[in-house]
Amino acid sequence: MSPDDANAGYRRLFDRDGLTFGAGFPLTGTNRSTPAPGREIDLAKHAEAVGFDGLWARDVPTYWPKFGDAGQTFDTWPWLSHVAAHTDDIALGTSSVVLTLRHPLHVAKSAATVDQLSDGRLVLGVASGDRDPEYPAYDVDHEERGQLFRESVEAMRTVWREEFPELEGQWGALEGDLDVVPKPTTGTIPLLPTGYARQSQEWIADHGDGWLFYHLPERTLQNYLADWREAAGEKPFAIAIRVELADDPTAAPEPLHLGFHAGIEWFQDYFRRLEEYGLDHAIVGIQNDDKEAALSTFADEVIDTL
Template identity: 85%
Template sequence: MADGHENAGYRRLFSGDGMTFGTGFPLTGTNRSTPSIDDELRLAAHAEAVGFDGLWARDVPTYWPKFGDAGQTFDTWPWLSHVAAHTDDIALGTSSIVLTLRHPLHVAKAAATVDRLSDGRLVLGVASGDRDPEYPAFDVDREERGALFREHVAALRTVWRDDFPELEGQWGRLDGDLDVVPTPTTETLPLLPTGHARQSHEWIAEHGDGWLFYHLPERTLESYLADWREAAGEKPFAIAVRVELADDPTADPEPLHLGFHAGIEWFREYFTRLEEYGVDHAIVGIRNDDREAALSTFADEIIDRL
């Protein structure tokens, strides 16, 4: 496990001896319209109480019906600030901020604000985006995603670290007469590039504080982890998996998009294997109708036992 970052959220997720677990908004499953705020907060507090280590919010700037969902609907920054006020010390993550569609100075200020309001619990998954109509909507050249992503990561690191920085990119220019405040609780916020983000393994290993990926077949996952360890050493690897618990605890797995429907016994074996492969954190997207009961069952039968 990694221990090289002082951010409280990062340490909550990655400084222990075994794999940790998080879960993602919308916890109620309402991802095409506004979910119940009270229900979301109740489930967030429940997830923290039963032993989950992270709560993750997706960044979906616009709703594209063809893609299928609008994330948790609410904008990431005010939503995570609200969640921070209703939880205690669980890590708060983004999965992931679409850097190419957001001005890096806005991201730097908003993220540092949430980090301060949450006493250092914010961990940033960052992405290059994958919803084609959003690029013209934001007047961004889709073909420039890779270069923009690198520029924005560099801008974030610089304005968090340096006072009155001098910096220039396609996003604009700082001449040393402006500062971006507040700063995070630590020198920089942890950044986890998501998917390939139009970058090489080597670039992600050098510039990221970890790597966040989607559900992968196990053989592919093993291969990715081997490449990651060679490039990044002990920097953490996190994965998102959709989970639907069968009524029968012994039920065999059936594939879902980016996950499985299976009995709890199979899931226990599955996540044990993922831990043995070297996965450091799993974001579990619970799909059951009774989310509170499913979160409790997952915590009792898998988190506590692992």
């Protein structure tokens, strides 16, 4: 997919040179219980106002305390519809829809609905899942994840692009007498496989519109980006990273799980390096208690300086 034929969300994230930034829900940091919707929306509007290019909602079907969190708690589709109604131009992303636990026709219809209601701002991160107890809960064979993921991608692409298609998979069959509506704003919705999703890099490069990955050490990220460019050309590469701003702007980095605690000066240099490596988008999970102030500081001192 090129930005010329992509929807508005994909263009907002990737239709220019350099690194763009998104913010990940829950923006309040409340990920084990239900966050306050009003506060989440206030922070979403603030992130858009200060210069973030994307807002990303995770898909966590069930809460498994051992894993540590329930995402933003609210179901992905009504939540993103709610966010769409309270924002203007910022891209809306999923990070990521667990295709193996969802019927692809339901995902296709829900995603196209949000895409239409948001004037084409939806970008779909898609995944095979990583919480073991969810598979028996949904009566899904854990060993079939790879095949189920591929079939879901094929099914969604087909019903978005074709009317009354014929298609068959483990999910069921379409025999040409049913259609799935609405259709997306641009004929399809961009898909970014997350991690490896039980696929090869070559499959992801061929079938994805980009690649969404987790936080990686710098040298590892450089190697991944080099391999990705060889396999996928200019298709974008994005990561998710946790950021906690130190009170001291000159503070050296300390590792967090999937991120860093550091001064803003270090983050300026860090993200400048990632941009030079060729990273296209970073989903930032702010860990500070004062979220609004931290979003503003990050936007002023990192986004604007890049």
